[in-house]
Amino acid sequence: MARRHVEQLYTGKHLGLNSINGWEFATRVRGSGVVIVVAVTKQDELILTEQFRPPINKRVVDWAAGLSGDITGEEEESLLTAAQRELLEETGYVSDDWEYCFTGPSSAGMTTEMLSFFVARKCYKKGKGGGDASEDIEVHLVPKSKARQWLKRKSTKRRCVDPKVYAGLGLLSLSTDDE
């Protein structure tokens, strides 16, 4: 394999643009870990978030999610801690039943960003939710059996569904398959 020649093309406040052997890609200036929380209540309702996203100029339906801290040597632990914090901050829910699933790229051709998926089962309400001071997050409880139609209705001109929602549904469906 050719030696990786990394060139920094531009460094912004939050994102940078680099290239490896001429292949351009974006990076986050602070860390590149994002946690995604596939959260389900005791009553089998999906706990989803909805918020406005400036880059695509739409409201986006997603799971609770956020950036993780990047403490060397504590990557695994800090991911779970970040996942628990984001679920509570954004939705007001907590869980005593966490499972780490996998880590994969959000867009492997254009960014180094990696997403770590957790499933949080039997969630129950503990806080207010809605996000931190800079966020304005709407929370939806959607019965899993109604998810397909509910998500279809959410795809409109001003609103869309993040593919990660379907990835979470895939993880939930597999957990009951070929054990």
Place this chain on the structure above:
Amino acid sequence: MARRHVEQLYTGKHLGLNSINGWEFATRVRGSGVVIVVAVTKQDELILTEQFRPPINKRVVDWAAGLSGDITGEEEESLLTAAQRELLEETGYVSDDWEYCFTGPSSAGMTTEMLSFFVARKCYKKGKGGGDASEDIEVHLVPKSKARQWLKRKSTKRRCVDPKVYAGLGLLSLSTDDE
């Protein structure tokens, strides 16, 4: 809502870095549409691809996928055409049973890139696959009932699974749910 003030920070050969009211994000210079093909054979095998991705320095397991043309007024048609081309080019398979599912962001906080998901059922072999001249794509046929364990084994130091694979499994699981 505040007026959208877009600033171009840097324009590369393939990617650009912009900001909206101070919120930085990456864009593709040519088009921002990506098609994802959730492809299944008549024998209920998932048709997956595996290729090296420079930004994350790993091999990535994914569906057949690629950039779509950006012909104004023919967006819908060109997405399907692109999906059919990518499936044949990358895997050698074709299908007479296509369904458009939805379009959503790959990473709504950091890029304008949008992914359009298609399901291609009852796929059958017609070509060689492997990608175009610049690509070196390995094709995997994975029985759906074995997917969970197979994907788990693919998460290693040098290899990972794209969350879009699980999104496709979610779409397939929903299509048999609450009709």
